Amino acid sequence: MPPIVVKPPTLQALWRSLPSFGGARRYLAGGTDLVAGANAAPAGVKARPKGGSFDRTEVWVDISGLKELRGIKETKTSLMIGAGAKIAELEASPLVRRWLPVLSAAIPHFASPSLRNMATIGGNAANASPCADAVCALCAEKAQVLLEFKGKRRKLALPALFKGPKKTVLRKDELIVAFEVPKWKHSGAYLKLGPRSYFGISKAAVAAALEMDGEKVRSVCIALASVAPVPLLAVKTANYLCGRMLNEENARTAAALVKTEVSPITDVRSEAGYRREMCGVLLERALNSIASGVSGIN
Amino acid sequence: MKKESIRLEAVNGVFRISLTVNGVKKNFAVKNNEFLLNALRRYGYKGAKKGCDTGDCGSCTVIFNGKPALACLIPAFTAHGAEITTIEGVGTVRNPHPLQEAFVEAGAVQCGFCIPGMILSSKHLLDVNPSPSEDDIKKYLDGNLCRCTGYVKQIQAVKMAAKKIKKA
Known part of the structure; x- marks a missing residue:
């Protein structure tokens, strides 16, 4: 850990004092990823993760005190979720429960209750892990992410934030400040396949958000976790489903299609072939559960 | 009034911090690579156990600003x-707390290593949902x-404790 830690009280104070912080710096929010990585180094090995910037970091900027990053607000057309909102806050929020069925379904799968009290939604995105449950769910909710650097803001579609495993398009010192999630009348499901029902990192996960127009699908967004270098949007599959009836046959075709869109790898958690197959199975289950009116079934 | 940033700087690798532990104000000198769990144990709070050190096992659970959190993942500063x-x-x-009595009565304690974490998690549960x-x-x-x-x-123990607390 670094010799200097700075905790600015406001965003303005952060931008004002940023030049005085010196060389390499990193933002510290919930700490569950930044810190766990260093702790997991095998006993006796002094070096930090190879190639990691951990040892070169001289200053940690603790952003947990920034009130601008807190809270969940409702506007006419969207929900604004502060990047510093803890996962447990989202879990307890009536707004999230009302408007974001996919995220609500995903949160019980997000680590353990005590970790949900620590981890922030902004950190979940900044860490850029392809298996992040909350991020995958937000992608399906059609979320946008707001970035800020010295008062200048830019807005991206959330999937565009990610460049690869643990890599984002964030520029130096740029901060994720909020997520803007549109309010639309959809049902959703989040199905995750892990080593256990709860508290495990996924082998594959499917987030599906669907708005119906009578019998037909008006709008659909499907995101997948752990089966590509980044949280993946299944655009082809979504295009196929759009305007079609939501029945078992179409769900089966969509399941076959989604398997051609993913690019899973074999690693410690699972095998590529199995992951690809399970994407189809999970999507079919998700679509059928939405069709039978059981929103957000796990 | 402009609020200024809190700046903590390690002098010879040591931060000086003040915090409240179990209702008592304390000053800790913590190393810059030290985690809250290690600091707590060094200052005598050995009930928090060191299990996996990576946030998986929950044996280091403490109530941090009102919510259960994992002390092994919290940088001490x-x-x-x-x-x-x-x-x-x-x-x-x-x-003992009703939860602690209930854990003993139910026979929920064998080696006991996970129990401090279990009790603190359950205590927070019963605080928010009796x-x-x-x-x-x-x-x-x-x-x-x-x-x-x-x-x-x-x-079973948590259920028993919930009943006990309601009666009291």
Whole structure:
């Protein structure tokens, strides 16, 4: 850990004092990823993760005190979720429960209750892990992410934030400040396949958000976790489903299609072939559960 | 009035922080690579156990600013100004918390290593939800691993404690 830690009280104070912080710096929010990585180094090995910037970091900027990053607000057309909102806050929020069925379904799968009290939604995105449950769910909710650097803001579609495993398009010192999630009348499901029902990192996960127009699908967004270098949007599959009836046959075709869109790898958690197959199975289950009116079934 | 940033700087690798542990104000000198768990144990709060050190097992659970959190993942310096409850602040041998009594009565304690974390997680559950269902209890204790029992007794214990607390 670094010799200097700075905790600015406001965003303005952060931008004002940023030049005085010196060389390499990193933002510290919930700490569950930044810190766990260093702790997991095998006993006796002094070096930090190879190639990691951990040892070169001289200053940690603790952003947990920034009130601008807190809270969940409702506007006419969207929900604004502060990047510093803890996962447990989202879990307890009536707004999230009302408007974001996919995220609500995903949160019980997000680590353990005590970790949900620590981890922030902004950190979940900044860490850029392809298996992040909350991020995958937000992608399906059609979320946008707001970035800020010295008062200048830019807005991206959330999937565009990610460049690869643990890599984002964030520029130096740029901060994720909020997520803007549109309010639309959809049902959703989040199905995750892990080593256990709860508290495990996924082998594959499917987030599906669907708005119906009578019998037909008006709008659909499907995101997948752990089966590509980044949280993946299944655009082809979504295009196929759009305007079609939501029945078992179409769900089966969509399941076959989604398997051609993913690019899973074999690693410690699972095998590529199995992951690809399970994407189809999970999507079919998700679509059928939405069709039978059981929103957000796990 | 402009609020200025709190700046903590390690002098010879040591941060000086002040925090509240179990209702008592304390000053800790913590190393810059030290975690809250290690600092707490060094200052005598040995009820918080060091299990996996990576946030998986839950044996280091403490109540951090009102919510259960994992002390092994909290850099000690970020506890500056925090309020912490450890198992030492929950009950004593002579005057145990209803949860602690219930854990003993139900036979939920075998080796005991996971129990401080279990008690603190359950205590927070009962604080926010005085009559939890079995499902609530299971979900709440999700992050507290026990390698001796099959979790059945702990769930019974939390149910017993909930009844005890309501009667009292």
